[in-house]
Amino acid sequence: MESWRAQPAVFWAFVLPGALWLLLFFIAPLALIWLLAFGERVGPVEIDITWTLANYAGVFDPVYIGLFGRSLWVATVATVLTLVIGLPVALAISFAPARLKPLILLLIILPFWTNILIRTYAMIAVLRSRGFVNFGLEYIWQLGTAVLAPFGLDEAVMGARFVPLELLYNNTAVIFGIVYVYLPFMVLPLYATLDRLDRSLLEASLDLGAGQVRTFFSIIVPLARPGIVSGIILVFIPALGTFLISDLLGGTDSLLIGNVIERQFKAANNWPLGAAMSFVLLYVTFAILAIRAWVAGREGGLGKA
Amino acid sequence: MTETPAQTPIVTFENVTKSFGRTKAVDGVSLAIPRNAFFALLGPSGCGKTTLLRMLGGFEHPTSGRVLIDGEDMADVPPNRRQVNMVFQSYAVFPHMTVAENVAYGLKVTSVPRAEIGPRVEEAIAMVRLDGMAARKPDQLSGGQRQRVALARALVKRPKLLLLDEPLSALDKKLREEMQLELVRLQTEVGITFIIVTHDQEEALGMASDIAVMKEGRILQIAPPRQLYEHPTRRFVAEFIGASNSFECEVLGIEGGMARVRAPLLGELKVERAAADVRAGTLIVRPEKMRMDFSSPDPDPGEVLVRAVIDQIAYFGDLSIVYLTAEDGRRLQCSRYNVNRIDKGDPPPGTPCTIGIHPEDLLLVGD
Ligand SMILES: Nc1ncnc2c1ncn2[C@@H]1O[C@H](COP(=O)(O)OP(=O)(O)OP(=O)(O)O)[C@@H](O)[C@H]1O
Numbered sequence A: 001m002e003s004w005r006a007q008p009a010v011f012w013a014f015v016l017p018g019a020l021w022l023l024l025f026f027i028a029p030l031a032l033i034w035l036l037a038f039g040e041r042v043g044p045v046e047i048d049i050t051w052t053l054a055n056y057a058g059v060f061d062p063v064y065i066g067l068f069g070r071s072l073w074v075a076t077v078a079t080v081l082t083l084v085i086g087l088p089v090a091l092a093i094s095f096a097p098a099r100l101k102p103l104i105l106l107l108i109i110l111p112f113w114t115n116i117l118i119r120t121y122a123m124i125a126v127l128r129s130r131g132f133v134n135f136g137l138e139y140i141w142q143l144g145t146a147v148l149a150p151f152g153l154d155e156a157v158m159g160a161r162f163v164p165l166e167l168l169y170n171n172t173a174v175i176f177g178i179v180y181v182y183l184p185f186m187v188l189p190l191y192a193t194l195d196r197l198d199r200s201l202l203e204a205s206l207d208l209g210a211g212q213v214r215t216f217f218s219i220i221v222p223l224a225r226p227g228i229v230s231g232i233i234l235v236f237i238p239a240l241g242t243f244l245i246s247d248l249l250g251g252t253d254s255l256l257i258g259n260v261i262e263r264q265f266k267a268a269n270n271w272p273l274g275a276a277m278s279f280v281l282l283y284v285t286f287a288i289l290a291i292r293a294w295v296a297g298r299e300g301g302l303g304k305a
Numbered sequence B: 001m002t003e004t005p006a007q008t009p010i011v012t013f014e015n016v017t018k019s020f021g022r023t024k025a026v027d028g029v030s031l032a033i034p035r036n037a038f039f040a041l042l043g044p045s046g047c048g049k050t051t052l053l054r055m056l057g058g059f060e061h062p063t064s065g066r067v068l069i070d071g072e073d074m075a076d077v078p079p080n081r082r083q084v085n086m087v088f089q090s091y092a093v094f095p096h097m098t099v100a101e102n103v104a105y106g107l108k109v110t111s112v113p114r115a116e117i118g119p120r121v122e123e124a125i126a127m128v129r130l131d132g133m134a135a136r137k138p139d140q141l142s143g144g145q146r147q148r149v150a151l152a153r154a155l156v157k158r159p160k161l162l163l164l165d166e167p168l169s170a171l172d173k174k175l176r177e178e179m180q181l182e183l184v185r186l187q188t189e190v191g192i193t194f195i196i197v198t199h200d201q202e203e204a205l206g207m208a209s210d211i212a213v214m215k216e217g218r219i220l221q222i223a224p225p226r227q228l229y230e231h232p233t234r235r236f237v238a239e240f241i242g243a244s245n246s247f248e249c250e251v252l253g254i255e256g257g258m259a260r261v262r263a264p265l266l267g268e269l270k271v272e273r274a275a276a277d278v279r280a281g282t283l284i285v286r287p288e289k290m291r292m293d294f295s296s297p298d299p300d301p302g303e304v305l306v307r308a309v310i311d312q313i314a315y316f317g318d319l320s321i322v323y324l325t326a327e328d329g330r331r332l333q334c335s336r337y338n339v340n341r342i343d344k345g346d347p348p349p350g351t352p353c354t355i356g357i358h359p360e361d362l363l364l365v366g367d
């Protein structure tokens, strides 16, 4: 850093373009939305900034609070699931032969090459009543019926008719969608920490008599904490604000706070309320990050995430 | 199978080879280590010492051959089921645990009664002189202190076999000497077999009951320290353990344990053969076994005399090493104890002198 400061021209040449970009496309729109939250609608498109707090008061409507609670719950469940699925995946990649690692990582990143909208629609094709999962189940049902028919057991065991599972348009589908879309955000930081893990520590644990499971929980998980924390943040925050996935995969009762915000800006045409909601969401996110930083700070040297 | 347990070696390698791709890290090693030995593996970097230890720990599997511990084939026994503990070359101290937690880990994961853990951990920490540091994290310790945590962590398990991969390399000379004595004391007291890898030949000579010298994956010689130093069978061993002066020679005849040889500078002599299979090779003599005379040649009877010129004298406190060039251009070295405190003045480079060698101090070793 010191040597950079000694060369101000070079320093600014590198910093300025990025700083301008952020100012123009991140800070400025954010400031606009922040202002809008204190505005009043005076016409179909005109908004006056009157510094009213009515929009913020409107956010704390019990209906919205309930939606907010559900969003937190859905995001939490989805994040825990991505962690539970992502950790073994990341571990497997870090132990894979060096030759295969780039290939497996490519497979993990591959879905990013397709637009999230298309990926989510693809999930519909998989989950709907006449989708691939139910086709598969129906095939198994037919096989079972055919096998059991000679014994006259087919109706008793398999039922008279194949009833497709209701996999779509509910909270489970939303959580499934979030896990599917955000899994790479969990796997990649986990892999980055696990790959750097000193293998001799694992050997030492085995040497001292611990089994693989004990080694996993006593050595690997604590040492992978920085990656786990990054992964949780990277998944939880977008999951909390998601509206596309809940819109396409969710039912009438799986509305999330993201959907409500989207509606304020579009269908309801209430930009000030939408802006206030966005900022409340932002403050909650900040609060969570602050708590995490505080916890890491208290633990001293360990929480270097 | 009629052997009693006390007679079966604790460790047996049967023609073990370990290849990594094209490199043979360990090449056809057969070896038996007796119970309660303090066994040292000595050899240059990359000769396969760590690989040999890792096969005992269960972290590498022989490409061919068998490894037995206590008479039991270890092929299918995972590391956590072996009564063997290892002090890793890289220490491998758990960074997220305190010193005490590190030491306690191996007891907690096995079925050691909770009440027993505390006292045993304390005892082990005291043993490696880390008392007062039990609550520290590894990043608050020096390299040598971390190494001692690794040692305590293995010792506290009271294994049948303790594997030490250069366990003292990060310690300063004084602490290293203390820990060497401590290890020897521990080994005799607790009666565990120790296998220690080291680069440091003095460490091996001073501590071990037996030493194996390795080169390029093979074991060249296994012997107790004194025999290894005084009776090396191969030129590599002689030059790796201590210093030696070598004279290539022509063997004229073999007479039992002796050989008649002709060597440049030394002429024709009768010398001891290092082993029964040594029929040709090199004559070696240790630097401290050569008599050096700066003034008039005053030969002992039977001594061979070599004339040389002093190149340089290196002073090491207790002794000095005199580097010389002999008549035929061969480089030699002699060592002398500095028995007088008053400096009598070393002769300057270029001073001619005479070296006296007793034929009984010469040994014919294989190449
Ligand atoms: N995992 C591995 N993959 C490939 N080659 C290896 C591996 N482990 C060791 N080797 C090679 O095997 C040989 C022996 O290695 P080893 O670590 O046993 O040496 P060492 O005697 O312990 O050396 P040092 O004294 O430097 O620790 C070396 O040539 C090394 O490069």
Ligand SMILES: [Mg+2]
Residues within 6 Å of the ligand: B049, B050, B051, B089, B165
């Ligand atoms: Mg080594």
